[in-house]
């Protein structure tokens with residue numbers, strides 16, 4: 426077992442930046458001649474955008490998507506001058522001049538955002554760069570078909586905006602057989618045919634691995650960069666990126682019938698050995714994994730015994746011979762025995778939520794070479 430030597434840390438999060446960059450190259454090769462952007466919103470899905478985005482820029486990526494203006498502001502100084510930063514949520518009232526000053530490119534999702542951005546450009550005396558999002562069927566963000574009539578009647582697209590991209594988002598890109606995908610594709614084609622002929626973008630990670638018709642000019646992968654399969658349950662060319670390990674704080678033997686943890690919800694009917702590790706829901710380890718999830722020691726699965734606490738949780742380690750597990754030993758929480766997808770499924774959620782919840786108390790180790 427590997428030693429966690431980070432000054433007595435309870436747990437270590439290892440982020441394999443080489444694998445992350447390899448995933449970017451895999452996607453970029455797969456979608457060529459379309460270009461691959463990188464979605465680095467939510468601090469690069471919890472892994473650390475300040476490390477991830479520059480590493481992807483070194484791979485040749487020049488298009489980065491975040492969700493908020495503040496995320497774009499944090500990344501701007503870390504990226505090459507020719508890198509574009511797109512803000513997926515677009516603008517909120519009062520944010521226009523800061524966005525323009527930063528040189529970030531808002532994804533304009535509705536007529537109000539378009540009007541505000543055009544007005545800001547007029548006040549500054551220049552055409553501002555923009556992305557237009559159309560709603561091809563997800564009903565979340567983007568101009569509805571009828572909004573496009575209003576837009577074309579009201580805005581001189583060539584004079585009032587520097588339109589760099591038209592985009593939409595797939596609701597079911599992770600399900601290759603879902604009929605909503607071809608429906609959205611057809612609607613996207615029809616809507617964009619009414620707009621100026623600028624580059625187009627539709628695909629998230631799942632969309633990158635649908636047929637090439639979904640790729641258009643620019644793809645926007647997120648989760649696949651970070652190591653989760655773009656089509657869950659299907660073979661994937663994506664490498665895992667994240668590994669999470671924790672150390673044993675204490676091991677005890679309990680008599681038959683004794684309860685474990687808050688609410689005493691785990692009370693085995695024979696004597697058991699219980700080990701405690703210093704990871705809990707405050708570290709983003711879902712409380713839904715109480716009496717459900719597991720850790721691994723070598724090839725042995727160690728079920729979570731009782732409720733996950735804020736800063737710790739208890740494992741039933743009775744499957745290991747007495748004396749196997751010691752104070753300071755390391756167990757795997759995410760890794761080759763228990764991939765991210767399995768943790769998410771056990772918790773009734775998706776890898777996105779596990780990653781973006783990862784806590785700040787882990788010793789973070791970056792594999793860079």
Ligand SMILES: *Cc1c(COP(=O)(O)O)cnc(C)c1O
Pocket residue numbers: 464466513593594628629630631645646647648649
């Ligand atoms: C988050 C997001 C993406 C990336 O999605 P993944 O499924 O993580 O690849 C792409 N486009 C938009 C609009 C998004 O919100």
